[in-house]
Structure formats: C-alpha cells, structure tokens
Amino acid sequence: MNFYTRKWVKPEDLNPNGSLFGGTLLRWIDEEAVIYAIVQLGNPHVVTKYISEINFVSSAQQGDIIELGIEATHFGTTSLTMRCEVRNKITRKTILSIDKLVFVNLDKDGNPTPHLKKEITYAYMGIDNTRLD
C-alpha cells in the first residue's frame, strides 16, 4: 500500500474532545480514494458507492502528522474496490482502517459504464521517476 497524502492535524480538524474529528478524516479519505480511482480508471466521473465498516483504531491529536494509504483490491466491471489505512507518519501507529471502498465509473449521463481496467496501473513520468498511481 502506498501512502500518498500527509495531513497535519490542526485546531479546525478537532472534535470537542480535542482529537481528530472522525468526519474530517472521512472527508479526507473519500477525496483520497476518489482521486486514486480517477487516476486508475482514467475517468473523472467516478462516485463513491459503498464504504464498509470503519475501524477507528486509535485517535490522532493536534500537531500529529498522519498519512493516508489507499490500495486497489478488486477491479470489477464498472466498479473499483479499494482498502484504506491511515496511520501516524512518525510512530506508524494505525489510526483507521477500512476494508472496502467501492467507487463506480460513470458515463457522461451518470450511468455506470465499464472501465475495462483489470489491474493497478503504475505510471512513471520524467527523469525523476515520480509515480503517478
């Protein structure tokens, strides 16, 4: 699993108990996953269909640096299933895990359409080998 995005937990991200608000974390994950799906499926018209049980394993505190990991686990006909893990960047302690996030590939009319992808695409660019996946 690749951890693409890092977040610095700030005061506006906290719940009244002073730890990272779950809704904020889910918004970050949804955006991370849709970007992953858009890149993998090569289509900007992708929507969240299903998210399985969410396990908030441990809390994050103000000032923590966390990282979001997404990995494709199944390429369906119109769907892409991914799993997600969020962890503390420094301690590597798991903060959250989600087994299944299902996104659906849509056509211009908003209907599911086959994406024809079968496996993870690893794209490289330029001379510095920056990964695009």
Ligand SMILES: CC(C)(COP(=O)(O)OP(=O)(O)OC[C@H]1O[C@@H](n2cnc3c(N)ncnc32)[C@H](O)[C@@H]1OP(=O)(O)O)[C@@H](O)C(=O)NCCC(=O)NCCS
């Ligand atoms: C996404 C949407 C167009 C799919 O419509 P649909 O009638 O369910 O489409 P289908 O039944 O053809 O299913 C499409 C794919 O989703 C999968 N799917 C449907 N329901 C599922 C579920 N509950 N869990 C997992 N996968 C599911 C199907 O297996 C299919 O995948 P496949 O083609 O790879 O086999 C429709 O449900 C929708 O518009 N939902 C709202 C999306 C949205 O607004 N998301 C943002 C949430 S705030």
